[in-house]
Amino acid sequence: MRAILLALSVASFASATIFQDCGSVGTDVVLNVENCELPPCLLERGSTYSVNIQFTSSQTSDALTIDASANLAGINVPWPGIDTDGCKQLEGGSNPCPYSSGSRVDWTMPVAVLSEYPALSTVVTFKLKNAAGEPEACTVVPVTLV
Template identity: 35%
Template sequence: MKSLVLLSFVVCAFAIDVQFEDCGSKAGDVTINVEPCEANPCQLKHGSNYTVKITFTPGSSAESVAVKIYGVVAGVPVPFPFDQPDGCKNSGLTCPLDPGTAVVYKATLPILSEYPAIKLFVEWELLSGDDKLVCAKIPVAVVKSNDELDARYKEKIVKKMHWE
């Protein structure tokens, strides 16, 4: 029993429902969960993958769902390279979506080392034709991984000590 309680606490500590700005969702009851994420805004580390779960209730039937993701920097949306633009495939959604029935969309978001360390909004859109089922701007901070920070720290120490 103690193990179950501890395990539940550990799982809950690394996945949270994130705060977001709605940017025109037609679906209701939208919640977004990011794992691992410990606090708002989520800190997305270079070289890591993040699981994004979007729960929503469509207001009308949706035969298909297209996915678009943008990094919004200084108010300018920049398309995010994403290899699964069909929201009906490998995402937990079964199309067509029925109105009034809650569904969960799930995707993995890789944070590559070549991305700049920056604070920005990730705009995530789930579209059915011209309708935005879900449109959410999620505040995040892309940060260097611990390995990158350790390497930079070591480099500074080596230069200071004149080793190597």
């Protein structure tokens, strides 16, 4: 049993996507973008990708707000179609908020890359903000839309 748990832990860690932290107040932040370990992440237009962020919370919070954006010509443009209520995408139920200080938080949601998007290289930012508006997790990752 321990061997299985160890193998699963190593497998989940090995698939983490390398990212730049942009001011997380939570700790032990891990980003997983489906099919991407080493940026830039190649995202095919017309496809949907699972994005998972895990972190250890800095404080108890009854909310988790998602802010996802792409940098276009120096301007952070909100990613269309993102449900900003992060509590709905937390592991453990339909709405597992509140979460406690020091707890491991596991957020996953599908992100659509619409076929209407132009083929380009950009930087995508995901911020998961607590009720105080502080980014528990803030990740920046280069992507190329193909």
